[in-house]
Amino acid sequence: MFLINTKRVIISGYRNFMRSGFTSLASVLMMVITLSVITSLIFVKTTLTATLNDVRDKVDINVYFIPGAAESDITNIQSDISKLPEVKSVTYTSASDAMTAFKAKHANDYLTLQAFDELGSNPLGASLDIKAKDPSQYEEISKYFENDNAVSQNTSNIVDKIDYHQNKVIIDRLTAIINGAQKLGFVLSLVLVLISIIITFSTIRLIIYMSREEIGVMRLVGASPRYIQGPFVVSGVLVGVAASLITILMFIPISIWLGNQMTDFIGINMFTYFKDNFIQLFIIMLGCGVLIGGISSSLAISRYLRK
Amino acid sequence: MIYFNNVTKKYVDNVSLDNVTISVSAGEFVSIVGHSGAGKTTITKLILAEEFPTEGTIFFESTNINTLSKRELTNFRRKVGVVFQDFRLLSNKTAYENIAFAMEALGRDNEQIEIDVPHVLDLVDLTNRSSHFPHQLSGGEKQRLAIARAIITQPELIIADEPTGNLDPLNAKEVINILKKLNDLGTTVILTTHNRDVIDQVGKRVITLENGRVVRDDKDGKYVI
Numbered sequence A: 001m002f003l004i005n006t007k008r009v010i011i012s013g014y015r016n017f018m019r020s021g022f023t024s025l026a027s028v029l030m031m032v033i034t035l036s037v038i039t040s041l042i043f044v045k046t047t048l049t050a051t052l053n054d055v056r057d058k059v060d061i062n063v064y065f066i067p068g069a070a071e072s073d074i075t076n077i078q079s080d081i082s083k084l085p086e087v088k089s090v091t092y093t094s095a096s097d098a099m100t101a102f103k104a105k106h107a108n109d110y111l112t113l114q115a116f117d118e119l120g121s122n123p124l125g126a127s128l129d130i131k132a133k134d135p136s137q138y139e140e141i142s143k144y145f146e147n148d149n150a151v152s153q154n155t156s157n158i159v160d161k162i163d164y165h166q167n168k169v170i171i172d173r174l175t176a177i178i179n180g181a182q183k184l185g186f187v188l189s190l191v192l193v194l195i196s197i198i199i200t201f202s203t204i205r206l207i208i209y210m211s212r213e214e215i216g217v218m219r220l221v222g223a224s225p226r227y228i229q230g231p232f233v234v235s236g237v238l239v240g241v242a243a244s245l246i247t248i249l250m251f252i253p254i255s256i257w258l259g260n261q262m263t264d265f266i267g268i269n270m271f272t273y274f275k276d277n278f279i280q281l282f283i284i285m286l287g288c289g290v291l292i293g294g295i296s297s298s299l300a301i302s303r304y305l306r307k
Numbered sequence B: 001m002i003y004f005n006n007v008t009k010k011y012v013d014n015v016s017l018d019n020v021t022i023s024v025s026a027g028e029f030v031s032i033v034g035h036s037g038a039g040k041t042t043i044t045k046l047i048l049a050e051e052f053p054t055e056g057t058i059f060f061e062s063t064n065i066n067t068l069s070k071r072e073l074t075n076f077r078r079k080v081g082v083v084f085q086d087f088r089l090l091s092n093k094t095a096y097e098n099i100a101f102a103m104e105a106l107g108r109d110n111e112q113i114e115i116d117v118p119h120v121l122d123l124v125d126l127t128n129r130s131s132h133f134p135h136q137l138s139g140g141e142k143q144r145l146a147i148a149r150a151i152i153t154q155p156e157l158i159i160a161d162e163p164t165g166n167l168d169p170l171n172a173k174e175v176i177n178i179l180k181k182l183n184d185l186g187t188t189v190i191l192t193t194h195n196r197d198v199i200d201q202v203g204k205r206v207i208t209l210e211n212g213r214v215v216r217d218d219k220d221g222k223y224v225i
Helices: A004-018 A022-060 A073-082 A096-103 A110-119 A135-146 A150-155 A162-210 A214-218 A225-261 A272-275 A276-300 B042-046 B070-077 B097-106 B111-125 B139-151 B169-184 B197-200
Strands: A061-065 A087-093 A127-132 A159-162 B001-008 B017-025 B030-031 B057-060 B080-084 B157-161 B188-192 B205-209 B211-219
Touching: A004 A225, A004 B097, A022 A061, A022 A162, A022 A225, A022 A272, A022 A276, A022 B030, A061 A135, A073 A087, A073 A127, A127 A135, A135 A159, A135 A162, A150 A272, A162 A214, A162 A225, A162 A276, A214 A225, A214 B070, A225 A272, A225 A276, A272 A276, B001 B042, B017 B042, B017 B057, B017 B169, B017 B211, B030 B042, B030 B169, B042 B057, B042 B157, B042 B188, B042 B211, B080 B139, B097 B111, B097 B139, B111 B139, B157 B169, B169 B188, B169 B197, B188 B197
Parallel strands: B030 B188, B030 B205, B080 B157, B157 B188
Antiparallel strands: A061 A127, A061 A159, A087 A127, B001 B017, B001 B057, B205 B211
């Protein structure tokens, strides 16, 4: 009997959805808006994360060594620093590499290059470019060169300068912006998603309110509350399924446009991201649509099924 | 079968039923008459436990229907068929599906539904309208469909609340004839109306209400107000 009733509930819900025409369309469109907001937020979060990673990648500490410092001493320091848990990577630039890079950078600046040549020897020292796993950890890394520990003992004589203190303000500000943007993004996402869920819930509630007399009739002919509720929940779930299909189709041209027009500006190709994550995105939309539709219908109808 | 024991129903600003005591035996055809606001519909709502009395008790056989749990109430309602003046059909279902719904709600199997529904459609002369939706039917057809839905589960009691209110005399006569036939087959019928012709056509017990009180209870089917 359970299987027969389940089949009847599903068929009845499907028929209600198909026969309600304009009302079903209205619910589906509201749900499309909600799912579009959710998908847009996923896109925004992806863009934000990519941008933040890009910014993070540009933040580093440069340790400059005095000219003539022994390469073995510097590589020993590189090895020690690499072992620190906060450190993501350490890149060594020798004095001659620094010179080559400098000349390449000023290839069109004849006066500077001439002055350089007149010096006779290489005035530039070697350097280490240190990247931390998180921008907030640069201060900790910097302390290793200042404190009285194994690293600082080896470095005290050969370190010319560490640009952390010069960059500290910028690094601190960037760290604060990154953390703030993430927190704000989370709160804004939550608020937007909540608003769109409330709007969809209200639409479904209004539609069920219009059916309240029919619900009363169903009760009077002896249908159990669950048997009355079932088809409405099925219709709500179908609203979610239809809306997720429409939304995913809608985002194909949107992501193509974003990929073509906005990749340079936002730093990530949205169409590539959409294509690579198509199944996950569709599952998220389908899951959200089905849950919002099903739960909204279930909650909206329950008030008409009380004794 | 039905027993109202000193039942009073008060709403915020008026008394709809005032200390009413009536009983209806199994197999009876009882017409309840009275002007608008006399309390006729309140009686049907109280029998269906859509509303509860302010004072007094209502029994269906030996059960006080106001103490039933949600599940017991659902089971009780399955014993009662209801016909309304405004038909109250399910607008998204065809005539066939409207009738089948009542059987499905009771958990009847598909084979039984496929046998009984066409039979009842034939009984109310709606066989050729079975795939039509309520908005595609005339008033008389809608009411016959409502009756078909009410009788498909073979209830012990049929409550018809102003079933002829929206019908022309010809359709009204047809509906009353169906109710009389059902009563002849042993179903108890409670009919509320303010239509004199309908009462004359039925010719059975008439309870007259006035301002929420029972003022007459005649066995011989007279309409006196």
